[in-house]
Every structure is written in C-alpha cells, then in structure tokens.
Amino acid sequence: MTETIERAAELIAEARLGRRRFAGLPEDCRPPDEAAAYRVQDALHARLGAAGQGPLAGHKIGCTTAVMQQFLGIANPCAGGVLAPTVRHRVGSFAHAGFLHVGVECEIAVRLARPLPAAGAPYDAAGVAAAVGSCMAAIEVVDDRYEDYRSLDTPTLIADDFFNAGCVLGDQVESWRELDLAALEGRMTINGGELGRGRGGDILGHPLKALAWLANALAARNRALQADEFALLGSVVQTRWVERGDLVEIEVEGLGGASCRFD
Numbered sequence: 001m002t003e004t005i006e007r008a009a010e011l012i013a014e015a016r017l018g019r020r021r022f023a024g025l026p027e028d029c030r031p032p033d034e035a036a037a038y039r040v041q042d043a044l045h046a047r048l049g050a051a052g053q054g055p056l057a058g059h060k061i062g063c064t065t066a067v068m069q070q071f072l073g074i075a076n077p078c079a080g081g082v083l084a085p086t087v088r089h090r091v092g093s094f095a096h097a098g099f100l101h102v103g104v105e106c107e108i109a110v111r112l113a114r115p116l117p118a119a120g121a122p123y124d125a126a127g128v129a130a131a132v133g134s135c136m137a138a139i140e141v142v143d144d145r146y147e148d149y150r151s152l153d154t155p156t157l158i159a160d161d162f163f164n165a166g167c168v169l170g171d172q173v174e175s176w177r178e179l180d181l182a183a184l185e186g187r188m189t190i191n192g193g194e195l196g197r198g199r200g201g202d203i204l205g206h207p208l209k210a211l212a213w214l215a216n217a218l219a220a221r222n223r224a225l226q227a228d229e230f231a232l233l234g235s236v237v238q239t240r241w242v243e244r245g246d247l248v249e250i251e252v253e254g255l256g257g258a259s260c261r262f263d
Contacts, residue, residue: 001036004028004029005029005031005036005039005040005043006043007028007029008025008029008030008031008040008043008159009040009043009044009046009047009159010047011025011026011029012025012040012044012159012160013044013047013048013051015145016044016048016053016145016160017048017051017053019098019100021100021145021146021147022145022146022147022160023146023147024146024147024151024152024156025156025159030153030155030156031155031156031158031159032155033155034078034154034155034158036155037154037155037156037158037159038079038158038159038217038221039221040159041080041081041158041159041160041161042221044159044160044161045081045083048083053083053085054083054084054085055083055084056081056082056083056084057082057083057084057087057229057230058081058082058087058109058167058229058230058231058232059079059080059081059082059214059225059229059230059231059232060079060080060081060082060140060161060162060164060167060231060232061077061078061079061210061213061214061231061232061233061234062074062077062078062079062080062162062163062234062235063075063076063077063078063234064077064203064204064210064213064233064234065198065202065203065204065234065235065236066202067196067198067202067235067236067237067238068105068234068235068238068239071238071239073150074154077204077210077213077214077217077234078154078157078158078162079158079162079214079217079218080158080160080161080162080163080164081161081164082161082164082166082167082230082232083166086141086164086165086166086167087166087167087168087169088166088167088168088169088260089168089169090168090169090170090171090258090259091168091258091259091260092139092141092166092168092258092259092260092261093260093261093263094141094166094260094261094262094263095262095263096242096243096244096245096262096263097244099141099143099165100143100144100145101143101144101145101241102141102142102143102144102165102241102242102262103141103142103143103144103163103239103240103241103242104139104140104141104142104188104190104239104240104242104248104260105139105140105142105188105235105237105239105240106137106139106186106187106188106196106197106198106235106236106237106250106252107137107138107139107140107167107186107232107233107234107235107236107250108135108136108137108138108181108184108186108200108203108207108233108234108236108252108255109135109136109137109138109167109169109170109230109231109232109233110132110133110134110135110136110207110208110211110230110231110233111132111133111134111135111136111172111228111229111230112131112132112133112225112226112227112228112229112230112231113131113132113133113134113227114130114131114133114227115131115224115225115226115227116128116131116215116224116225117219117224118218118219118222118223118224119219120215120219121215121216121219121220122216122219123212123215123216123219124209124212125206125208125209125211125212126208127212128208128211128212128215129177129208131225132176132208132211133172133174134172134173134174134176135172135173135176135179135181135207135255136169136170136171136172136173136230136255136256136258137170137186137250137251137252137255137256137257137258138167138168138169138170138232138250138258139167139168139188139248139250139258139259139260140164140166140167140232140235141164141165141166141167141168141260142163142164142165142239143163143164143165144163144241145160145163149163167232168258168259168260169230169258170252170255170256170257170258171256173254173255173256176254176255179254179255180200181200181206181207181208182199182200182201182205182206182207183199183200183201184199184200184252184253184254184255185197185198185199185252185253186198186199186200186236186237186250186251186252186253187237187250187251188237188240188248188249188250189248189249189250190240190242190246190247190248190249191246191247192247195237195240196236196237196238196240197236197237198235198236198237199236200236200252202234202236203233203234203236204234207233207234210231210233210234211231211233214231242262243262244262244263245261245262245263246261246262247259247260247261248260248261248262
C-alpha cells in the first residue's frame with residue numbers, strides 16, 4: 001500500500017510542478033477511498049515541500065455548503081492543504097498565467113491560538129471555539145488542474161488538495177466572539193459586479209461545525225490542528241472562474257474584506 005500511495009503522490013506532484021493538466025491516476029495507484037486519499041495528500045505535501053513549495057500553512061475545507069455540494073456533485077466535506085508560498089494577506093496579487101484555470105471563492109476563515117490535539121476528539125463546535133484566536137474574511141484561490149474534473153472520483157480530487165491553489169486572508173478579528181458567525185453575510189464581486197452572497201450558517205449550519213469536522217478528520221489520522229494554523233471553512237458562494245486582469249473583492253459583515261487581482 002505504501003508503494004501505491006507514493007506512486008500516486010509522485011504522479012500528482014509531477015503534474016503540479018510541471019503545470020500540466022492532469023487526466024487522473026492509473027487504476028493501480030488510484031486511492032480506493034477517502035482514507036487512502038488523505039494518505040496520498042500527506043505524501044504529496046512532503047514531495048511539494050521537498051521541491052520548495054512548502055511548508056503547509058493551513059487547511060481548506062470544501063463542500064461544506066449546499067451551493068458548493070450542488071456545484072461539484074459531492075455531498076460531504078473534503079479537506080486539503082494550503083501551502084505557505086500561496087498565501088497572501090488582505091490584498092493579494094497573483095500571476096494569471098501561473099494557473100491552468102483559476103477560480104475564486106468567498107470564505108470565512110479561522111486562525112488557531114492553541115492546538116486541537118487528536119486526544120481531544122471527538123470535537124463539536126463548542127469544543128473547538130476555545131482554540132480559535134481570530135476569524136477572518138478570506139478568498140480561496142482554486143485551480144481546475146484537470147482535463148475534466150467531473151470525470152474524476154472524489155478520492156483523487158482530495159489527494160490533490162481538493163482544487164486549492166492559495167488564498168488571501170483578511171485582517172484578523174480577535175473580537176469574533178461578539179459576532180453571530182452563522183448570521184454574517186458574505187458577498188463577492190469581480191470587477192465591481194456582484195456574483196454571489198451567502199451566510200455563515202450555510203457552512204454546515206455554523207462555521208465552527210466545519211472546524212470541528214476538520215479537527216475530527218485529522219484526529220482520525222492521528223494528526224492535530226496546530227496553533228497559528230488557519231482553516232478556510234468553505235465558500236458561501238459558487239466558485240467563479242476569473243480572467244487575466246480581474247479584480248476580486250469579498251466582504252463578510254463584521255469581519256471585513258479581502259481582495260486580489262490576477263495580473
């Protein structure tokens with residue numbers, strides 16, 4: 001099993017580093033389920049880190065809202081890693097040519113003030129809240145790196161970080177406990193035109209339920225969320241693909257905003 005995990009990670013890493021559209025994994029090393037997919041993802045992070053693309057700075061959770069579950073046709077949350085060199089703060093700039101088919105999402109993110117160890121699982125929303133140091137508005141940058149992503153199975157998408165290609169994190173709001181995270185409305189515009197809005201409660205009923213899901217999923221792999229790591233909790237709007245020169249802006253009431261341009 002270790003050999004097939006490493007072979008899958010090698011093939012995905014080669015495509016990522018070579019910026020080549022990925023057709024999928026051969027059957028002999030395709031992860032048979034999500035548990036195996038996360039093992040491939042871990043091996044992929046090690047390879048990308050060795051190639052100078054790391055370290056891992058945070059996490060993303062996809063398919064935590066009905067709009068994204070319907071868009072991708074996947075009914076359960078899926079996690080990926082966010083590599084440190086792809087993270088921007090408040091105002092981001094990205095080279096459009098550095099992606100194969102780049103898109104953006106409007107998210108609520110959290111940064112941890114203390115770890116959530118595997119020994120503390122299972123967690124619920126109340127249990128993870130004490131570890132959250134701040135909340136932020138965030139843009140997730142995603143890349144459709146595939147010949148046809150709809151033809152790929154969910155474990156393969158998970159193995160490749162579930163589309164993640166970076167993010168822009170807004171200012172940290174440490175007084176987030178004064179806010180009703182489920183009631184906060186987020187909206188996204190591209191070149192000034194609104195393209196979607198949603199509420200924090202769209203994220204599994206409450207954003208911190210998504211964080212609890214991630215903590216429990218990592219605990220099942222004997223891993224933990226660490227202090228100072230961040231987590232993108234899911235998009236409240238459908239993914240929007242962007243063109244060269246586009247200006248993307250998001251705003252989440254109570255948490256501020258973030259923007260990025262694709263030059």
